[in-house]
Structures are given as structure tokens and as C-alpha cells.
Amino acid sequence: MGLSTGEDSSKQEGLEDLKSNLEMYLDHLNEAKVQIQSSADQTEAALESAMAAVLQQVSAALDERKAQLMKEVADVKNTALKQAESCSRLAQEHLQRTEELLGSLQSGDSLEAKQMTAEAIEELASQLPAPSSLPRPALQLPSSGAVLAAVRQLGRVESTVTVAGYEDDCDPSEGDGSYRLQYCYGDANKQTSPVFHTAYEGPETSTLVRRLQCDVIYSFRVSRQVSAGGAWGGWSPPVTGATTLPHYEWSPSPAYSITDSGRIACRTGDGGDTYTGGDSVIYSAGAQLRPGAALRVAVVEAGSGCSDEGLALLDGRPDQGEDGALIGKGALFVSATGEVYVNGRRRQMRLPPLQAGSYLTFSTERRDQQTTRVCLETGDKQVVYDWKTESTDLWLAASFNELGWKLMLE
Structure with a gap:
């Protein structure tokens, strides 16, 4: 029985459109499969090449370090052997003179005419260093566990999504689109x-x-x-x-009101419009800034700003109540007036002051087991510091005495 009504015709058109859409989807899905395989092949090749390069560099660095240590062993050995040889010559001289005095006594000669008496020789002999006190080469190496842990954390594979315009066949390098x-x-x-x-x-x-x-x-x-x-x-x-990384957020503090799922902190003090005591520091909800990531702090509202107020990255969270800890060891502090302090030492480079509408971005990368490279960026200015840290993941902290500061984490 054929289609004879307008309703049937509409259904047929709808089914034909659905069929076309499904066929197009399957075509796109096949293209995606090819792209996934191609990306995997390229990533595997890049991984092989990168690891081979790292292995070669590590091997060369180990050979270089081995040669340096072997030279140091030889230097210690040669120095110690020279000291031992010098002591040996002196001991031989003292032995020879002692034997001469002993021979004189045995032959009945008087010792008074001898230039060096037994007491003098004994005194000189007592000044010779004990053989056990001579230096010996010894080796100190870091535990293999720490080295292996760093190797096991080398690199990271990420799942990325590429959004491509199927209807746009233009070369992105062409035009000013x-x-x-x-x-x-x-x-x-x-x-x-x-x-x-x-x-x-x-x-x-x-x-x-x-x-x-x-x-x-x-x-x-x-x-x-x-x-x-x-x-x-x-x-x-x-x-x-989807992202599997939790968003940055502030930890609750009586000096700040927290909103927007922990992203925004406003310096109010116990939710009111005044605050006269307690700790003016607020911390992030944990050591959330990881190597290779970036954290941007948006200054939504600002006060006048003082040199002892500002934002800091912390190598481990200090005890609460120590406002000065943000400008001390284990902290990289950026004041509201733009000064930068690393482990309590003020650096020469300054950033623009924090003000309403400004942004301060912290980005980090791990240089080696003990060093984190921190990039600070605000406005059109950027500064970079290599900072000795024990932790790979860093805390964020803020300290403002003046009410009204509002900070948003992005």
C-alpha cells in the first residue's frame, strides 16, 4: 500500500533526513577512528623518540658524573698517599736514629755526645699522625628510590578532544578569519x-x-x-x-566569605562588614597547583593594597596564624603593590600592582627533583623564577588586612 496522505509524506521525509544524518554520523565516526589511530601512532612514535633521547641524555650525564667522581676518588687517593709517603720517610728517619742510639748503648758509648737524644726522637715520633687518621676515598649517593620515583613520574599522557569544522575546507593559514x-x-x-x-x-x-x-x-x-x-x-x-581535574577552590576561613562553589573569596570577616581580629590568611583547599598547570587569580574587587598584603605559593601549608610566613622560607609571595619575594628575599623585578579587574597567573613546571620553575604573569608583564621546593604540588594563599578584597580562582 503506497503513501497517500500528507502525514505519510512528512514521515517519509523525516525518516530520510534521519537516515542521512545517521549515515553522515557514521562517516564522521569512521574519520574519528582513523584520527584516533593516527594520533596514537604519532604519540607512540613521539614517546619512543623522547624516551630514547632522555635515555641517551641520562646515560651521557651518568657517564660524565662517573668520570667526575672517579677523578675525585683519584685526587683523594693521591693526596692521602702523599701524606702517607711523607709520614713513612719521617718514621724511617726516626727509626734509623733510634737504632743508632740503641747501638751506642749496646757498645758502651755515652749518649751525651749525640746530637739527638732518645727523648727528642720519641717526642718527634709522637707527632706522627695515626695511620687510621689518613684520609680515604668514600662514596655517597642518593637513594635509588628517589631517583626511580622521579623516573616513574616522567611524562604524562593526556586525553585531548579536537573540534573540527567539517563544513569548512579552508586552510586556517589563509585569510584573516x-x-x-x-x-x-x-x-x-x-x-x-x-x-x-x-x-x-x-x-x-x-x-x-x-x-x-x-x-x-x-x-x-x-x-x-x-x-x-x-x-x-x-x-x-x-x-x-570532560575534565577529571577538580576546579581550584578556597578553604573556609572566618576572615573571608566563600561563594561560587569555593571559587570566590571576599575579605569580610565572619560574613560581616567588619573584621577586627584573627588570621587574615586564607588558603586553597589543598596543594592544587600541579606541575604543568596554570592557576589564574582574578581580582574582582580591591582595596588600596599594602606591601605586606598579597598572594603566595607555598611549598607545604604553614601553621595558621603566621601571617609573616607568606614572606618567608617556603613561600613565593607577590604583594598587592607588585613586589615579589622568594623565600623571604625581595627580587628586583616588579609586577603591576593588584587592582580591580586585574589577573595574576601562576604556572609551574618541574625542572628537577628540587627545583620548580614558576612563571608569574599579570597584564603585559611576565617574570620567571627557579625556586627550590620539596613538594611538586603547591598551595595558594592570600593575606589581606583591608576589607573588601574579592578574589576568584580560575
Whole structure:
């Protein structure tokens, strides 16, 4: 029986559209599988190459260090043997004179005419160092556990999502176009009318989307404008992704009111408009800044700002109540007036002062087992410090005596 009504015709068109969409989805899915395999192959090759290079560098560094230590062993040995040889000559001389005196006594000669008496020889002999006191080479090495732990933490594999515009075949290097990235909550492919929000619009082909919730699925899509003022191209198919990293947040403090799931701290004091006592320091909820990550502090509202107020990274959380600990050992402190202190020592480079609307970004990378490279960026100025730290993950702290400061973590 054929289709004879408008309703049946509409159903047929809908099914045909659905069929086309499903076929297109399967095509895109096959392309994604090829891209996943290609990315995996490239990543494996890069990993092999990187590890081979690291192994070669480590081997060369070990050989160099071994040669240096062997030279130090030889230096200690030669110095000790020279001291032993000198002592041996003196002991031989004292032995010879002692034997001469002993021979004189046995032959009945008088010792008074001898230039050196037995007492004098005994006195000189007593000044010779004990053989056990001569230096000997010894080796001190760090525990293999610490070295192996650093090796086991070398590198990190990340799961990344690439959002590509299927309807845009233009070369990104051509023209002066822009990109628009949007996201929505959940899987847009399973929603009837997903609500998208614009996360970025501009010329860059990559961007960092902030303020995403941990373990929550988001959908992303992108469109391209080939030339300024021109029409925007079609949207790419939505791609889903999620972050497994918890967002930065403040720990509760009686001197600050906390809002926005812990992201915003306002210096009020016990939730009121005045605060006259207690600790003016607030800490992050933990050692949340990891190597390779960035933490941006947005100054939403600001006071006048003093040199003893500001933000700090901490190599371990100090005891509460010690405001001065933020400008001491184990702390990298940026004052509200722009001074930078590393382990209590003021550095020459200054940053712009903290004020409403400004941002201070902390980014870190681990240089070796004992050194963290910290990059501070605010406005158009950037400074970098190599900081000796015991911990790889760092705390954030803020100290403001004046009421009204409002800080947001991103």
C-alpha cells in the first residue's frame, strides 16, 4: 500500500533526513577512528623518540658524573698517599736514629755526645699522625628510590578532544578569519534543543575553556568566519569531553566569605562588614597547583593594597596564624603593590600592582627533583623564577588586612 496522505509524506521525509544524518554520523565516526589511530601512532612514535633521547641524555650525564667522581676518588687517593709517603720517610728517619742510639748503648758509648737524644726522637715520633687518621676515598649517593620515583613520574599522557569544522575546507593559514567555540552541558547529540554558550571568539586555533565542572560531560562545537565581517560557516558536529581535574577552590576561613562553589573569596570577616581580629590568611583547599598547570587569580574587587598584603605559593601549608610566613622560607609571595619575594628575599623585578579587574597567573613546571620553575604573569608583564621546593604540588594563599578584597580562582 503506497503513501497517500500528507502525514505519510512528512514521515517519509523525516525518516530520510534521519537516515542521512545517521549515515553522515557514521562517516564522521569512521574519520574519528582513523584520527584516533593516527594520533596514537604519532604519540607512540613521539614517546619512543623522547624516551630514547632522555635515555641517551641520562646515560651521557651518568657517564660524565662517573668520570667526575672517579677523578675525585683519584685526587683523594693521591693526596692521602702523599701524606702517607711523607709520614713513612719521617718514621724511617726516626727509626734509623733510634737504632743508632740503641747501638751506642749496646757498645758502651755515652749518649751525651749525640746530637739527638732518645727523648727528642720519641717526642718527634709522637707527632706522627695515626695511620687510621689518613684520609680515604668514600662514596655517597642518593637513594635509588628517589631517583626511580622521579623516573616513574616522567611524562604524562593526556586525553585531548579536537573540534573540527567539517563544513569548512579552508586552510586556517589563509585569510584573516576568526573562530567561534561554543559549549553546552551534556551530550548535545542526545538533546532536542541544546543551549550553547560562546567560550571563545577570535583568531587563535586553540583556547583554554575555564570554569568547567569536574567529571561533567560537555559538548563543544566550532565555526569559522573566513574574513572579517563575512558570514560564519556552519557548525561542526558536537564533540563531547570532560575534565577529571577538580576546579581550584578556597578553604573556609572566618576572615573571608566563600561563594561560587569555593571559587570566590571576599575579605569580610565572619560574613560581616567588619573584621577586627584573627588570621587574615586564607588558603586553597589543598596543594592544587600541579606541575604543568596554570592557576589564574582574578581580582574582582580591591582595596588600596599594602606591601605586606598579597598572594603566595607555598611549598607545604604553614601553621595558621603566621601571617609573616607568606614572606618567608617556603613561600613565593607577590604583594598587592607588585613586589615579589622568594623565600623571604625581595627580587628586583616588579609586577603591576593588584587592582580591580586585574589577573595574576601562576604556572609551574618541574625542572628537577628540587627545583620548580614558576612563571608569574599579570597584564603585559611576565617574570620567571627557579625556586627550590620539596613538594611538586603547591598551595595558594592570600593575606589581606583591608576589607573588601574579592578574589576568584580560575
